[in-house]
Amino acid sequence: MTQPILKLRDVVVEFPALRGLKALMAPRDARHVQALNGISLEVMRGETLAIVGESGSGKTTLARAINGLLPLAGGEIWFKDIALHQRPDWHDIRRQMAMMFQDPVGSLSPRKTVRDLVLEPFAIHGRKAGNPTETAARLLEDAGLNADFLNRYPHQLSGGQARRVGVARALALNPAVVLADEPTAGLDVSVQGEILNLLNAIKAEHGLTTVIITHNLNILRHIADRIAVMYLGRIVEIGPVTQIMEAPRHPYTAALMSANPEPDPTTRRERIILSGETPALTSRPTGCEFHPRCPVARDDCSARVPELTQSGPRAVSCHYPISENT
Amino acid sequence: MTETLTVDGLTVHYATREGALQALRDVDLNVPAGQIVGIVGESGCGKSTLINALLQLMSENARIAAGSVTLEGEELVGAPSRRLRDMRGRDISVVFQDPMTSLNPVLTIGRQMHDIQYREKISRAEKTRRAADMLGRVGLPDPVAKLDAYPHELSGGQRQRVAIAMAVLMRPKLLIADEPTTALDATLEVQIIDLLKELQREIGCAILFISHHLGVIAELCDRVVVMYAGEAVEEGPVADVFNTPSHPYTAKLIECDPGRMKTKAALLPAIPGDLPDLTAPPTGCIFRDRCDKAAEICRTSPTPSAVTGAHWARCHFAGGGRQ
Numbered sequence: 001m002t003q004p005i006l007k008l009r010d011v012v013v014e015f016p017a018l019r020g021l022k023a024l025m026a027p028r029d030a031r032h033v034q035a036l037n038g039i040s041l042e043v044m045r046g047e048t049l050a051i052v053g054e055s056g057s058g059k060t061t062l063a064r065a066i067n068g069l070l071p072l073a074g075g076e077i078w079f080k081d082i083a084l085h086q087r088p089d090w091h092d093i094r095r096q097m098a099m100m101f102q103d104p105v106g107s108l109s110p111r112k113t114v115r116d117l118v119l120e121p122f123a124i125h126g127r128k129a130g131n132p133t134e135t136a137a138r139l140l141e142d143a144g145l146n147a148d149f150l151n152r153y154p155h156q157l158s159g160g161q162a163r164r165v166g167v168a169r170a171l172a173l174n175p176a177v178v179l180a181d182e183p184t185a186g187l188d189v190s191v192q193g194e195i196l197n198l199l200n201a202i203k204a205e206h207g208l209t210t211v212i213i214t215h216n217l218n219i220l221r222h223i224a225d226r227i228a229v230m231y232l233g234r235i236v237e238i239g240p241v242t243q244i245m246e247a248p249r250h251p252y253t254a255a256l257m258s259a260n261p262e263p264d265p266t267t268r269r270e271r272i273i274l275s276g277e278t279p280a281l282t283s284r285p286t287g288c289e290f291h292p293r294c295p296v297a298r299d300d301c302s303a304r305v306p307e308l309t310q311s312g313p314r315a316v317s318c319h320y321p322i323s324e325n326t
Numbered sequence: 327m328t329e330t331l332t333v334d335g336l337t338v339h340y341a342t343r344e345g346a347l348q349a350l351r352d353v354d355l356n357v358p359a360g361q362i363v364g365i366v367g368e369s370g371c372g373k374s375t376l377i378n379a380l381l382q383l384m385s386e387n388a389r390i391a392a393g394s395v396t397l398e399g400e401e402l403v404g405a406p407s408r409r410l411r412d413m414r415g416r417d418i419s420v421v422f423q424d425p426m427t428s429l430n431p432v433l434t435i436g437r438q439m440h441d442i443q444y445r446e447k448i449s450r451a452e453k454t455r456r457a458a459d460m461l462g463r464v465g466l467p468d469p470v471a472k473l474d475a476y477p478h479e480l481s482g483g484q485r486q487r488v489a490i491a492m493a494v495l496m497r498p499k500l501l502i503a504d505e506p507t508t509a510l511d512a513t514l515e516v517q518i519i520d521l522l523k524e525l526q527r528e529i530g531c532a533i534l535f536i537s538h539h540l541g542v543i544a545e546l547c548d549r550v551v552v553m554y555a556g557e558a559v560e561e562g563p564v565a566d567v568f569n570t571p572s573h574p575y576t577a578k579l580i581e582c583d584p585g586r587m588k589t590k591a592a593l594l595p596a597i598p599g600d601l602p603d604l605t606a607p608p609t610g611c612i613f614r615d616r617c618d619k620a621a622e623i624c625r626t627s628p629t630p631s632a633v634t635g636a637h638w639a640r641c642h643f644a645g646g647g648r649q
Contacts (some may be wrong), residue, residue, distance in 0.1 A: 004329040008462065055482065055509035153469045158600060159369065188368035189582045198494075215511065218585035222594055242590075261519070261541030265565045273520070274513045277483050293536035 004042035011075035053230035087256035239314025330532035336393035364547035425485035436473030562637025572639035
């Protein structure tokens with residue numbers, strides 16, 4: 001757990017905000033929006049880091065940047081000792097860093113059978129699959145599906161089964177890191193548990209490092225070791241999962257945790273309801289970017305940008321973090 | 327208490343190549359005036375079919391095999407399509423899951439809100455005023471300017487607010503909310519829940535709230551109906567159903583929700599198995615194959631048995647009888 005396997009420093013990803021003549025006429029800094037705005041984090045070998053945040057916070061962009069699906073506008077990403085920001089051999093890296101995409105059925109080609117889908121990574125990477133049918137059956141079995149599924153097509157699978165095929169594909173080449181984008185999206189609660197158990201079991205068995213992107217707060221404490229909370233393309237708080245969930249220090253984290261409706265009609269928690277919505281990336285607020293919605297913002301929050309400050313195992317970017325005794 | 331909506335023994339079949347798919351079987355449901363009733367169920371439980379049947383907007387291959395749907399005493403099944411068209415949008419309205427697909431992308435918000443009022447014999451200016459008023463009521467900043475906006479210019483939360491404003495504009499008797507918060511973020515979800523509560527108090531319409539999110543149901547609804555594979559398996563006041571779930575499916579569903587567990591679970595609970603094939607549903611209890619409690623008696627169909635007062639479950643073991 002001591003060695004970082006992934007290291008990000010000040011990662012910036014930009015998207016063009018304007019096109020054509022407008023872009024040429026606009027001042028340089030208005031041509032792009034920063035979807036990721038200086039992300040620094042480390043993922044330790046064998047740990048599960050969950051990245052949480054609402055839509056538009058840059059979670060998926062972060063996963064795609066790590067896997068080289070988006071170009072970096074700045075910063076560095078290191079995978080082991082390979083510099084991912086300096087045109088590495090992606091073909092080889094993606095063999096070691098597998099991605100599980102959001103839509104379980106949509107990420108499977110509808111024209112291929114489960115057998116072909118599970119063997120596809122071997123073909124792409126020019127690896128021998130041994131006895132193909134046996135290998136496919138073994139991978140499926142690891143993902144909790146029996147060999148009857150080999151000849152099915154994606155439309156014949158339920159959401160949970162399709163997700164399992166996605167897991168089998170991601171694990172086919174024995175990667176060191178798995179990036180899972182919303183592994184429970186679109187799954188029913190009764191199936192969700194099975195998939196999370198599967199991920200936990202695989203992680204324990206293979207010593208896998210996982211980065212899970214999710215907005216499902218309920219599952220966090222059951223799968224993650226640490227969580228990073230994102231807002232507007234920045235990390236506002238990061239640390240061990242129980243500490244953050246039980247004693248959030250950033251007001252946004254606190255609001256996010258309290259906004260989660262509980263399946264219990266008798267408990268009524270104090271809820272922090274945030275006013276308004278996440279601002280657009282094109283009009284970032286000054287100072288602390290959360291200040292227009294922050295229930296405890298003070299005057300200087302709109303002027304000074306807070307730094308992500310480390311204290312012990314956790315870090316928070318807020319001028320006036322919620323302290324433990326309040 | 328008067329019932330706004332009464333569904334009685336509703337049975338809907340879809341014609342498929344494999345035979346009749348029995349999507350809803352003998353579903354009973356009451357939504358009393360001024361109450362919020364939740365329907366909870368996972369994919370394939372028949373939620374969407376139920377909504378379509380309530381609106382009498384069913385796909386070509388669907389057929390209501392039995393049962394009735396009445397809105398304030400008026401039968402909807404088999405009603406003339408003219409009459410139904412008159413009621414949709416005025417007496418019954420719907421808020422759908424995805425506000426981007428339920429709004430027309432090429433018309434302004436104002437134009438769409440005008441169109442809803444096509445039956446009203448009032449001036450254009452008055453229609454505009456009502457639309458702006460309602461947009462303000464659902465908490466949109468600067469409602470008059472929003473009338474000229476197109477759906478893509480609004481954020482997801484704002485679009486859902488517009489969809490809600492449109493749905494309640496005609497002060498319907500029944501508002502059907504089909505997973506209205508699923509596409510939204512957690513912090514917006516609670517805003518929308520509060521908005522629905524507030525509007526319900528103000529307008530007094532009955533709300534049928536459909537969701538797979540137990541937390542939202544627990545928070546918002548007065549009563550809840552649990553559906554599984556086309557049947558209503560349990561119904562009762564929210565507190566009763568959540569505190570003493572009496573159908574094994576409900577109990578499992580609540581148990582599976584990881585939000586309940588405050589400490590890290592080594593193994594998360596799940597319900598093993600799949601939904602039964604609804605073209606040939608098994609005889610007896612529909613949940614039998616996935617139920618821990620299943621016994622010989624479960625080969626016969628259970629009838630709803632009362633647990634307490636208005637709380638019942640369709641299980642042989644419910645109500646303390648044989649447990």
